[in-house]
Amino acid sequence: xxxxxxxxxxxxxxxxxxxxxxxxxxxxxxxxxxxxxxxxxxxxxxxxxxxxxxxxxxxxxxxxxxxxxxxxxxxxxxxxxxxxxxxxxxxxxxxxxxxxxxxxxxxxxxxxxxxxxxxxxxxxxxxxxxxxxxxxxxxxxxxxxxxxxxxxxxxxxxxxxxxxxxxxxxxxxxxxxxxxxxxxxxxxxxxxxxxxxxxxxxxxxxxxxxxxxxxxxxxxxxxxxxxxxxxxxxxxxxxxxxxxxxxxxxxxxxxxxxxxxxxxxxxxxxxxxxxxxxxxxxxxxxxxxxxxxxxxxxxxxxxxxxxxxxxxxxxxxxxxxxxxxxxxxxxxxxxxxxxxxxxxxxxxxxxxxxxxxxxxxxxxxxxxxxxxxxxxxxxxxxxxxxxxxxxxxxxxxxxxxxxxxxxxxxxxxxxxxxxxxxxxxxxxxxxxxxxxxxxxxxxxxxxxxxxxxxxxxxxxxxxxxxxxxxxxxxxxxxxxxxxxxxxxxxxxxxxxxxxxxxxxxxxxxxxxxxxxxxxxxxxxxxxxxxxxxxxxxxxxxxxxxxxxxxxxxxxxxxxxxxxxxxxxxxxxxxxxxxxxxxxxxxxxxxxxxxxxxxxxxxxxxxxxxxxxxxxxxxxxxxxxxxxxxxxxxxxxxxxxxxxxxxxxxxxxxxxxxxxxxxxx
Amino acid sequence: xxxxxxxxxxxxxxxxxxxxxxxxxxxxxxxxxxxxxxxxxxxxxxxxxxxxxxxxxxxxxxxxxxxxxxxxxxxxxxxxxxxxxxxxxxxxxxxxxxxxxxxxxxxxxxxxxxxxxxxxxxxxxxxxxxxxxxxxxxxxxxxxxxxx
Numbered sequence: 001x002x003x004x005x006x007x008x009x010x011x012x013x014x015x016x017x018x019x020x021x022x023x024x025x026x027x028x029x030x031x032x033x034x035x036x037x038x039x040x041x042x043x044x045x046x047x048x049x050x051x052x053x054x055x056x057x058x059x060x061x062x063x064x065x066x067x068x069x070x071x072x073x074x075x076x077x078x079x080x081x082x083x084x085x086x087x088x089x090x091x092x093x094x095x096x097x098x099x100x101x102x103x104x105x106x107x108x109x110x111x112x113x114x115x116x117x118x119x120x121x122x123x124x125x126x127x128x129x130x131x132x133x134x135x136x137x138x139x140x141x142x143x144x145x146x147x148x149x150x151x152x153x154x155x156x157x158x159x160x161x162x163x164x165x166x167x168x169x170x171x172x173x174x175x176x177x178x179x180x181x182x183x184x185x186x187x188x189x190x191x192x193x194x195x196x197x198x199x200x201x202x203x204x205x206x207x208x209x210x211x212x213x214x215x216x217x218x219x220x221x222x223x224x225x226x227x228x229x230x231x232x233x234x235x236x237x238x239x240x241x242x243x244x245x246x247x248x249x250x251x252x253x254x255x256x257x258x259x260x261x262x263x264x265x266x267x268x269x270x271x272x273x274x275x276x277x278x279x280x281x282x283x284x285x286x287x288x289x290x291x292x293x294x295x296x297x298x299x300x301x302x303x304x305x306x307x308x309x310x311x312x313x314x315x316x317x318x319x320x321x322x323x324x325x326x327x328x329x330x331x332x333x334x335x336x337x338x339x340x341x342x343x344x345x346x347x348x349x350x351x352x353x354x355x356x357x358x359x360x361x362x363x364x365x366x367x368x369x370x371x372x373x374x375x376x377x378x379x380x381x382x383x384x385x386x387x388x389x390x391x392x393x394x395x396x397x398x399x400x401x402x403x404x405x406x407x408x409x410x411x412x413x414x415x416x417x418x419x420x421x422x423x424x425x426x427x428x429x430x431x432x433x434x435x436x437x438x439x440x441x442x443x444x445x446x447x448x449x450x451x452x453x454x455x456x457x458x459x460x461x462x463x464x465x466x467x468x469x470x471x472x473x474x475x476x477x478x479x480x481x482x483x484x485x486x487x488x489x490x491x492x493x494x495x496x497x498x499x500x501x502x503x504x505x506x507x508x509x510x511x512x513x514x515x516x517x518x519x520x521x522x523x524x525x526x527x528x529x530x531x532x533x534x535x536x537x538x539x540x541x542x543x544x545x546x547x548x549x550x551x552x553x554x555x556x557x558x559x560x561x562x563x564x565x566x567x568x569x570x571x572x573x574x575x576x577x578x579x580x581x582x583x584x585x586x587x588x589x590x591x592x593x594x595x596x597x598x599x600x601x602x603x604x605x606x607x608x609x610x611x612x613x614x615x616x617x618x619x620x621x622x623x624x625x626x627x628x629x630x631x632x633x634x635x636x637x638x639x640x641x642x643x644x645x646x647x648x649x650x651x652x653x654x655x656x657x658x659x660x661x662x663x664x
Numbered sequence: 665x666x667x668x669x670x671x672x673x674x675x676x677x678x679x680x681x682x683x684x685x686x687x688x689x690x691x692x693x694x695x696x697x698x699x700x701x702x703x704x705x706x707x708x709x710x711x712x713x714x715x716x717x718x719x720x721x722x723x724x725x726x727x728x729x730x731x732x733x734x735x736x737x738x739x740x741x742x743x744x745x746x747x748x749x750x751x752x753x754x755x756x757x758x759x760x761x762x763x764x765x766x767x768x769x770x771x772x773x774x775x776x777x778x779x780x781x782x783x784x785x786x787x788x789x790x791x792x793x794x795x796x797x798x799x800x801x802x803x804x805x806x807x808x809x810x811x812x
Contacts, residue, residue, distance in 0.1 A: 234758075352674055382700035386696065392696065584758055
């Protein structure tokens with residue numbers, strides 16, 4: 001019964017969505033306040049309906065209602081509660097319901113907090129948001145009904161893929177989806193602005209926090225996914241340039257560009273058409289990501305069983321969305337009035353360059369990801385494009401961005417002086433030389449990669465510190481005043497510094513891991529000793545025991561570092577009997593200088609076990625760097641100026657009074 | 665600088681960067697594209713012993729031999745028309761099994777394929793697409809064999 005209510009709620013949501021698309025859009029065209037007023041309640045009703053459907057599915061999972069086919073295929077009564085819950089979005093149908101839930105949530109957020117938005121803009125934004133929802137609700141109802149019943153109901157379920165039964169992956173999809181889908185709002189705002197034919201700083205001040213929120217979640221989601229792959233797959237890698245990873249990375253790159261260009265629209269009323277285009281591209285890439293993952297059209301290590309027909313449906317949505325929005329852009333964008341002037345050497349100029357670089361970087365990832373598909377279609381040749389390709393293209397493209405990252409924030413708006421900015425960076429340059437030289441000295445005959453990697457990281461970090469010092473006028477006013485200034489900086493300033501520092505930390509981690517990793521694969525029996533670098537590992541024993549829904553072989557290894565006891569590690573090998581699937585649970589000992597990573601393989605008949613040991617320097621820096629970026633996003637979001645009317649420094653008053661959200 | 669000239673210079677810089685990126689992409693493609701071959705392709709075409717390639721097919725039943733307590737493995741990959749012997753040193757992925765699809769990356773010297781990497785899948789029912797296509801080509805693909 002509950003499942004039928006869920007299904008019914010989805011159908012209802014579909015029809016509410018039709019009304020949500022048509023009525024407010026028509027009302028906005030006619031300037032009819034009553035019809036436009038329909039938008040907010042419709043968005044709320046939409047959110048309510050989908051919440052009911054999602055709740056019904058959740059209930060079916062928690063109570064292990066195996067008469068629902070989806071639950072029977074993806075859950076099991078013995079599964080821990082957390083994974084029963086995460087099982088809801090751990091499969092195709094459930095994840096699509098989650099997708100539309102987030103979509104409706106964002107529509108609802110505009111309805112609830114957008115009281116200060118101009119009526120027509122608000123009505124149109126909610127209408128477009130409804131249109132996206134409509135497409136995906138249609139997709140769910142026609143191809144992926146999560147509430148289909150099984151008769152007779154099986155006694156127990158087929159269980160969730162054991163690799164997904166992991167806390168890292170329980171939260172990875174929701175984060176990623178909030179990020180993906182969050183960009184839908186930037187898209188809806190872009191479409192609405194094109195229909196209105198007007199973009200002003202107030203518009204940007206609306207779009208930016210939502211984009212920032214989506215970006216923050218996407219960053220966290222990608223990081224969680226990468227972390228999961230690192231410890232759960234037992235291969236010791238954290239980024240494989242796999243199509244599915246790239247599918248989430250491309251919207252991230254475009255979204256990062258969008259964040260930066262929206263600043264220019266907000267502060268300087270320039271780059272409007274470009275920002276609109278970026279909003280379209282970012283969400284299109286999110287849609288493409290959904291398509292790539294759901295269609296299984298690209299071979300990927302992350303691919304789960306997939307259905308090409310569903311892929312075709314999403315491809316249809318993708319084509320209509322991209323084609324329609326770009327057509328609208330082509331028609332309306334030339335009418336957007338060009339805004340504030342600036343010279344090439346200025347903050348705006350720096351941000352334009354930032355956008356160009358990030359766009360080109362996105363293009364290289366795009367080509368690398370889709371080329372195999374293209375070649376297969378054209379010639380039938382099957383190829384794979386791996387990490388070496390991206391290291392040879394994406395990385396060099398991004399290097400100028402790192403150089404720029406230190407300089408750009410030091411340039412003033414409108415008209416800057418490159419020499420003045422570069423002169424301020426002498427400390428940073430010195431630091432860079434010391435770090436790069438240090439690496440050269442420490443590692444005799446060091447390859448270029450680590451020298452460059454740490455050098456650029458030092459340059460970026462130095463730039464961030466310089467920028468902060470400039471802001472608080474360090475050493476130019478009394479220290480106490482500087483410290484007071486430091487505490488009174490706006491949230492956005494902290495946000496930028498944190499995110500940029502995060503970038504430097506991340507580069508260190510990635511460089512260390514890629515250049516200094518050492519690996520040992522050997523067979524060992526109880527009592528054997530393995531040596532790798534400073535570490536000595538003694539395999540004490542391997543014991544068999546039982547977990548809630550699996551059996552495991554757990555090894556005990558005593559590790560000493562430089563002869564001093566260091567850690568006891570327990571790598572496991574699990575067998576999940578329901579799916580007859582073995583998994584590897586690596587044991588990782590982390591410290592600030594790096595990880596010691598141990599995984600065991602299957603035991604042989606002679607009593608030996610394959611033991612894989614990696615020493616992976618600086619890996620925790622990768623996660624720390626990414627988390628700093630997330631923290632930066634949160635700090636920026638907390639900036640009051642994003643939420644209430646910002647004092648306008650521009651001499652020209654905006655066309656409207658600074659309208660922003662005052663909902664909270 | 666007028667807005668028009670500014671836009672022009674931005675477009676020019678953008679084009680220059682795209683050009684650089686295109687050059688990088690083309691050189692990278694030359695060196696880093698890894699082509700896929702089925703066992704039949706290997707029997708028919710000459711691939712050169714130095715080129716990194718990928719092969720795929722089914723692991724032949726009863727062909728998996730382990731040496732040094734599993735540290736070194738040998739198995740036969742087949743598309744049911746032709747077969748190729750694969751040697752691999754290292755730990756095989758959790759889901760490696762006889763009678764299942766597999767993709768391996770490495771080099772082929774004309775008789776033996778030395779794998780440097782054997783690719784794992786997250787889902788045991790999943791069939792690598794190249795493998796499915798290779799089997800279809802050799803006429804051994806049964807519709808409905810692919811789970812779900």
